Amino acid sequence: MAGFQDIIGQEQIKEHLCSALSTGKVSHAYIINGEKSSGKEFIARVFAMALQCEEEGTEPCQECHSCRQALSGNHPDIIWVTHEKPNSISVDDIREQVNGSVAIKPYSSPRKVYLINEAEKMTVQAQNALLKTLEEPPEYVVILLMVSNVNALLPTILSRCVVLNMKPVPDSLVKQYLCTQLQVPDYKAEVCAAFARGNVGKAKALATSEDFENIKTEALSLLKYIQDMELNEIITAVKKITEYKMKINDYLDICAIWYRDALLFKATSDINHLIFKEEIQALRRTAQRSSYEGIENIVNALDTAKKRLDSNVNFELVMELLMLTIQENS
CATH class of the missing domain: 3.40.50.300 (P-loop containing nucleotide triphosphate hydrolases)
Structure with missing residues (x-):
């Protein structure tokens, strides 16, 4: 058609x-x-x-x-x-x-x-x-x-x-398209719609991308446990992130949405509007252990990291500084 x-x-x-x-x-x-x-x-x-x-x-x-x-x-x-x-x-x-x-x-x-x-x-x-x-x-x-x-x-x-x-397409319409036309599972469709920010083509690409699934899994596994990691473990994690250097904006967006969810849950205790609602136990821990100011500092640090990478600042240096800032504020 x-x-x-x-x-x-x-x-x-x-x-x-x-x-x-x-x-x-x-x-x-x-x-x-x-x-x-x-x-x-x-x-x-x-x-x-x-x-x-x-x-x-x-x-x-x-x-x-x-x-x-x-x-x-x-x-x-x-x-x-x-x-x-x-x-x-x-x-x-x-x-x-x-x-x-x-x-x-x-x-x-x-x-x-x-x-x-x-x-x-x-x-x-x-x-x-x-x-x-x-x-x-x-x-x-x-x-x-x-x-x-x-x-x-x-x-x-x-x-x-x-x-x-062109205007951004509402997330609800993007999600509906992914679920009905591509038979994408509900939770995955919601995550992809959130990341696509109103771009149907990007949502479709994310939903069918094995790379995106891998990046999401790696990012979330780090964010769940970063509060308890030693410096050498953080450096090892940064080396792992280097594998996704070409998709680093997706990685950083996943981190941003994780902390957006944590902030929302901390303020409302409502899971209905969370993107990563299937990770509610880990999100609850993040929300409990982080202050409002701490989460805001992390979100700002993610934005700063993007700008530094766009300006060709050393990749590993930017990511190490970012991960230490996340740990300090978690």
Whole structure:
């Protein structure tokens, strides 16, 4: 399936695009702005398919010849702009794949739809080349730009496009999707939804990632017993954490949610809103042994550690200091 009804959340974007389809007031260019894996590409695919659907409704029928071509990735009038360099979309890419063909009328559909994923990777020269098409587009052309950083685009590009900003999807909807569509167990779905922070694609990736499960297990086993560990045990634990260096933000997020749970339980004694409710005995011990100020110090230390790692401070040094701060405040 690939229709607007399959998009989780993003009601404002769905309403805007469906309204454009029903009234015929389709802009010549749209920017879909949202973080990586948030569903930008899926929304663009659905809209492109609906634009070309022979039924001309607000949902692609998925059965006509045009929809079947779109679903198979072989629609001649839905053009995905590609680029050989992984981190750059060059001026030649835009000239050859967009500017060079916009004057040619659609092959079999009312419109010609160009989709540019990761459009923030366009060089300034590439953006200026695209601008020439955006300034005087043929009436049948629609350009869809998908970006994870809208500020990377030139103001002149932004001024000629309708900008649609993705919103975080409520955790309840993300959890429901994981449980019903992917058959993820309830507890695991809740943890993944909390970590994804409204990003359905990230939640899906976490739910199916063996690495994430391993990281969670390692982090929790350390946090449960860190109060009683000797210095040499902490140093050994940090060496173990080094295995997850490439996923360190996930590791630190797990730690942050653990202490968020501890703080919540300390304040309310209510387990219903805890993410790690299955670890309630260990959380109760953490809450009892830590003061409110201590937990706040730990949360701040986790945030500081992230910033230091982003600034390329020595990994082991940052993690040792963090673990000692956690122990002192636990």
